[in-house]
Amino acid sequence: MKQFQNFEEENIHYWTGRTDGYSNVNQEELASDQKTVWGRVLAEKIAAHFPKKAPEEIRVLDIGTGPGFFAILLAELGYQVTAVDYTASMLEAAAENAKETAEKIRFLQMNAEKLEFAENSFDVIVSRNLTWNLHHPEEAYREWVRVLKKNGLLLNFDANWYRYLWDEKAQKEHEKDRKNLSTSDVRDETEGTDVAAMEAIARQTPLSEKQRPEWDLTVLRVAGMEAKADPEIWKAVWTKEERINNASTPMFLVEGVKKDA
Template sequence: MTATQHANRTIRDEIRDYWSDRAATFDNDPGHKITDGAEMAAWEALFHKHLGAARGRRLLDLASGTGEISRLCNAMGFETTGLDWSEPMLERARAKLPDVTFLQADAERTTLPPASMDVIVTRHLVWTLVDPAAAFAEWHRVLTPGGILLVVDGDFVTRNWVARMMTRFAPAATHGHAARHKEILSQVHFSQGARADAVAHLLGNAGFSPVRIDRRLGPIHRAQAAQLGWRKSLLRRCEHRYAICAHKRLPPPA
């Protein structure tokens, strides 16, 4: 094993352990749990906009966590499979959704068969990737020709002037895992922030086409405002958040 491979393994293990330690309280944090009603409807509208009607298609929810996106997709009519690296997260997801299959694996190395999924969705995974180029190639492999990848993510590092001023005069409360979070962030590929254009470029390099960026997540942010409070809601709206829809092209006709 090379020094680089050893370092990557260590980072991945730390990422897995970090989220495992947060599993018990993960759904208590607004923005992780999807509340029924307006927020769930806003998420469903975003997914329907980019994925269309479910029609029983096979969908893989990567980094499924406690199963909130799987819950959404299952209710929309997709044949849903969740995949996560953290067993404590999976335990909660399985208890929540006993009719959904959940698998333990690294999202960068799914071990799934080629062309086994029609749709892949991820929420807040890409910023944690150690090797996004390899991960995107893996996801392209797992998708069927004509399949769709939907990424919902953001740059959670860069702060605009509004966010900097708010933090300066009223520093944001941090959870007890903040130091570990900062240490992990310093070692992943997008340590300076996962900008939409950079993610889209890497998806194109992996063979996805077309790749479209959607920054219109306002309905979700407005629906989350009641749970977040005015200050955190404003900070969220200032962040560089986005959805990216990418397609695996069909082979040319014979």
């Protein structure tokens, strides 16, 4: 087994290896109804918060863009989009997936926990399936709040992906998911992935054992955000495949607004 000097090196190595498979998933989403579903959810949330602003007036930061799904959607909808990821191969895949839309997106390699932007730079921050994977998620949230403008909007979609490693009840539910999946007519989303390697990383990430989104709300409020959660957002955005694969770990939305003072 390859020896790593630190968590960041291990994490980048893993996600570099996952790039092609993850990019294929994003390509499928972009070619399916998921593009419309997610585009509508994001646009409605942003429009509701900025009713007097046109998309081209709104600066959006996509943190942990991966192969670019959110960035591409939002750029096509007319928003000013900057997309960051810590893994170079993910950014390369994102630019390829964006095709001609890539010219409208600023892609930057950057650590989500140490953003290289000035304070009050963005109107909106979006992220999907990232925070669980961070080594210092509390620091990341503080950084995200820092670069948001006053009254800026945060939309973070995530789940308690690896809580089953720490919680006996969650473990039993996870095993039930795997059993139900084996008798279903949908694809196993873990096919082609190194589950053991991912679990090894998850054991080092503090959010794997936290109860979320309660943890997120507490941290964001301390950081100066008005925050709320929608634990049923999965009902609006997940496919049948996602619902069966991840029945015991439903996606939630953490939505925050940066206070004026």
